[in-house]
Amino acid sequence: MGVLYLILILLHLHLLGAARDITFPPVSGYAQQPVFDQGEIDVSTGSAFLGLTTYANLPYVHCLAGKGEEVEKYDIAILGAPFDTGVTARPGARFGPRGIRQGSQRIVPEDAWNIYTGDNVFFDWAKIVDCGDAPLTFLDNTVALKQLDASHKIVSGRPGNSSDYPTPRIITLGGDHTTTLSALRSIYTHFGEVSVIHFDSHLDTWDPKVLAGGGISHYAGVNHGTFLHIAHEEGLIRNTSVHAGIRAPMVRPRGDLKNDVRCGFDIVKAREIDRVGVNGIIQKLKKRVGESPVYISVDIDVLDPAFAPATGTAEVGGWSTRELLSILDGLSGLRVVGADVVAPVYDNVGETTVLAAAEVVQSLLVLMVETPVAKR
Ligand SMILES: *[C@@H]1O[C@H](CO)[C@@H](O)[C@H](O)[C@H]1NC(C)=O
Numbered sequence: 001m002g003v004l005y006l007i008l009i010l011l012h013l014h015l016l017g018a019a020r021d022i023t024f025p026p027v028s029g030y031a032q033q034p035v036f037d038q039g040e041i042d043v044s045t046g047s048a049f050l051g052l053t054t055y056a057n058l059p060y061v062h063c064l065a066g067k068g069e070e071v072e073k074y075d076i077a078i079l080g081a082p083f084d085t086g087v088t089a090r091p092g093a094r095f096g097p098r099g100i101r102q103g104s105q106r107i108v109p110e111d112a113w114n115i116y117t118g119d120n121v122f123f124d125w126a127k128i129v130d131c132g133d134a135p136l137t138f139l140d141n142t143v144a145l146k147q148l149d150a151s152h153k154i155v156s157g158r159p160g161n162s163s164d165y166p167t168p169r170i171i172t173l174g175g176d177h178t179t180t181l182s183a184l185r186s187i188y189t190h191f192g193e194v195s196v197i198h199f200d201s202h203l204d205t206w207d208p209k210v211l212a213g214g215g216i217s218h219y220a221g222v223n224h225g226t227f228l229h230i231a232h233e234e235g236l237i238r239n240t241s242v243h244a245g246i247r248a249p250m251v252r253p254r255g256d257l258k259n260d261v262r263c264g265f266d267i268v269k270a271r272e273i274d275r276v277g278v279n280g281i282i283q284k285l286k287k288r289v290g291e292s293p294v295y296i297s298v299d300i301d302v303l304d305p306a307f308a309p310a311t312g313t314a315e316v317g318g319w320s321t322r323e324l325l326s327i328l329d330g331l332s333g334l335r336v337v338g339a340d341v342v343a344p345v346y347d348n349v350g351e352t353t354v355l356a357a358a359e360v361v362q363s364l365l366v367l368m369v370e371t372p373v374a375k376r
């Protein structure tokens, strides 16, 4: 009884003493304009984890706004292509664009000074924005790809913010790899034929007649394993294109390779890196594409599944994230007119794949900002 009484007295004393303000240290954070009125809590700024998720916390611009609506100008646009109904294995890449944005949340422009170069790609000459996603139906691929064609046309058809470089360039967040076709079509209208540097474990130049049993219908022939064949047939790509990181099996032992050459490609296989190293790979890629305008397409399955498990057609024996990033950075000086990263779903709780994809996008941005490209 006596003990309980004592506790009540102590509790009472504690409550009396508790009526005091808690003093926080000054608020700071990722403030663009640190407006902080004395005595007020600042809610105009905050952390990287608030609000709607854009790539690297970049400003969102409604690039697909209708005719007559005013749209902020930009030089480089991030555009999502949530589409995965062109795959021959695991679907789910429709969640890729949001996955990559999620993986990019800790990239904050103000704090993104590159440790290797000392530069900040977000504070250079180019205005970089996130346009959100192209609206793509998941019920009819033919319609979806037309929607994506149209979206690329609109987003790349607006005036650049810089008057020196009138055509904005796009980095597409896939989406399955079929989505690259729309980007190549749009780029052709601005820059002509491009050399493609295609980072992937698969060739993706398969003849629609042979892939997955083949030739079921015209509709079935347009998919994530045939888009480069189609791009070649449409005259969009140069015969100085190149694959990097190839290791997946072929459908036909000689036919695939012959067709691949016919489509304009040379092959850098995954294990070549053990022989020639990162620099050797870089030299080979640069030599192949020369001075031509370049489109860089990165299928996240170029990485080993240890580094990017969240992909539809995983192939073991691939490159590490560090190797890929070093190779991309080594492509400095190429005239990159467009790029994409196609990724991922089925990620683990550590978000291994989307973190890698987000970083790949940043390396692609660096290449684009380093080397501006005027019209052809
Ligand atoms: C966009 O263009 C305007 C007008 O030329 C310029 O003042 C501004 O710095 C540009 N924005 C960026 C982010 O480069």
Ligand SMILES: *[C@@H]1O[C@H](CO)[C@@H](O)[C@H](O)[C@H]1NC(C)=O
Binding pocket: 239, 240
């Ligand atoms: C590409 O095609 C041109 C013209 O047909 C030809 O001269 C050139 O040798 C070809 N290059 C490669 C790398 O195949």
Ligand SMILES: [Mn+2]
Binding pocket: 177, 200, 201, 202, 204, 224, 299
């Ligand atoms: Mn691919």
